[in-house]
Amino acid sequence: MTILEFSFVVWAGSLIAGFLGALTGLGGGVVLVPMLSLLLGVDIRYAIGASLVSVIATSSGTAAAYVKEGFSNMRIGMFLEIATTLGALFGATLATRVSSRAIAVVFGLVLMGSAFLSRKPRSKNERESPPDPLATRLRLNGRFPDVDGIRNYNVQRVPLGWTLMFGAGSLSGLLGIGSGAMKVLAMDQAMRIPFKVSTTTSNFMIGVTAAASAGVYLARGYIDPGLSMPVVLGVLAGSLLGTRVLIKADTKWLRRVFSVVIVFLGIEMLYQGLFGRI
Amino acid sequence: MTSDRSWTDKRMELFIGNLLRAGVLLSALIVLFGAVIYLMRHGHSRADYRVFRGEPSELRGVGGILREAVALRSGGIIQLGLLLLIATPVARVAFSIFGFAQERDRLYVVVAATVLSILAYSLIGFAWSV
Numbered sequence: 485m486t487i488l489e490f491s492f493v494v495w496a497g498s499l500i501a502g503f504l505g506a507l508t509g510l511g512g513g514v515v516l517v518p519m520l521s522l523l524l525g526v527d528i529r530y531a532i533g534a535s536l537v538s539v540i541a542t543s544s545g546t547a548a549a550y551v552k553e554g555f556s557n558m559r560i561g562m563f564l565e566i567a568t569t570l571g572a573l574f575g576a577t578l579a580t581r582v583s584s585r586a587i588a589v590v591f592g593l594v595l596m597g598s599a600f601l602s603r604k605p606r607s608k609n610e611r612e613s614p615p616d617p618l619a620t621r622l623r624l625n626g627r628f629p630d631v632d633g634i635r636n637y638n639v640q641r642v643p644l645g646w647t648l649m650f651g652a653g654s655l656s657g658l659l660g661i662g663s664g665a666m667k668v669l670a671m672d673q674a675m676r677i678p679f680k681v682s683t684t685t686s687n688f689m690i691g692v693t694a695a696a697s698a699g700v701y702l703a704r705g706y707i708d709p710g711l712s713m714p715v716v717l718g719v720l721a722g723s724l725l726g727t728r729v730l731i732k733a734d735t736k737w738l739r740r741v742f743s744v745v746i747v748f749l750g751i752e753m754l755y756q757g758l759f760g761r762i
Numbered sequence: 763m764t765s766d767r768s769w770t771d772k773r774m775e776l777f778i779g780n781l782l783r784a785g786v787l788l789s790a791l792i793v794l795f796g797a798v799i800y801l802m803r804h805g806h807s808r809a810d811y812r813v814f815r816g817e818p819s820e821l822r823g824v825g826g827i828l829r830e831a832v833a834l835r836s837g838g839i840i841q842l843g844l845l846l847l848i849a850t851p852v853a854r855v856a857f858s859i860f861g862f863a864q865e866r867d868r869l870y871v872v873v874a875a876t877v878l879s880i881l882a883y884s885l886i887g888f889a890w891s892v
Binding site: 530565566569698699 | 783786789790796804813816818821837840848883885
């Protein structure tokens with residue numbers, strides 16, 4: 485393929501990845517890296533470098549739209565970003581030490597895990613739990629506009645959530661993904677933060693987390709301008725389009741199809757990592 | 763939480779949100795400009811990313827990228843756009859330090875400053891590699 489053709493194919497694929505990622509809430513990175521490495525034969529280190537940059541573009545580009553909804557909690561986000569950025573530094577450093585095959589294996593497992601998570605029904609967190617003293621001291625408890633007026637929520641199990649966030653950050657740094665699914669898991673399931681607050685706060689955190697690994701990636705030469713260019717422009721356009729459509733579309737069947745695709749990509753990634761040519 | 767605090771929170775978040783969007787827009791334009799030059803000059807060469815070589819040293823550090831961009835070389839221009847993109851979340855953390863300081867929330871000034879120093883640690887390693 486000539487560079488012109490290659491750039492167009494990557495741009496179109498990234499557009500679709502960004503669009504589906506925004507619609508399903510799983511982010512573009514999870515399909516982007518398998519697409520680049522399995523279908524187009526790009527070395528996985530270039531693929532995760534380009535993906536990481538596109539993750540930042542999506543997070544920052546859609547931030548204003550999320551803020552207007554008024555769900556995100558800046559204090560929760562900032563406090564947990566200590567964990568995710570430390571994790572990202574650890575993950576990115578690890579990425580430069582382990583083999584491409586090991587990265588592919590972990591990637592395959594994470595793909596299957598996030599497909600499983602996306603099928604899980606979101607928790608209700610209806611009951612107002614009693615305040616956790618640590619969360620109160622850290623001023624994490626908040627309120628958000630729900631269907632029937634303003635609702636208060638009390639954050640639970642802060643140390644567990646923090647630890648999970650370190651894990652999410654490590655995966656983000658190791659694989660060049662946003663790891664939004666794991667961030668939402670930590671906030672929604674472990675810390676009992678309402679789902680809408682979790683997803684919007686997670687979107688904010690993804691960009692900061694990715695920026696922490698970007699320094700390591702840049703210095704190691706993982707971020708290639710020729711490859712990152714179509715990826716960033718495609719994912720950005722796709723995700724902005726996706727957040728526009730999101731409000732109207734019924735995403736239930738789409739999430740189902742998408743999770744099947746992700747399981748398939750996960751198996752392929754795992755296979756290539758264990759026995760194949762990656 | 764007083765309504766006063768959530769009002770300032772919201773205003774601060776909106777300002778930051780718009781700042782991020784402007785940053786992303788500007789960096790996308792720079793990347794697009796670099797893309798046009800890149801495709802015009804190299805569009806008909808063969809694309810090859812099968813073997814990892816790592817970027818040349820002039821595209822791994824701030825100084826080198828700036829020099830390449832000023833010389834209007836496509837790789838440098840695109841990389842400059844990507845640098846700006848990476849800077850947007852860093853700017854968000856930096857601005858929220860001011861926001862928390864205005865609210866006299868000392869605890870969160872420290873929290874945000876901690877996050878900023880972790881980011882700085884990661885990026886400085888890269889910035890010094892000329």
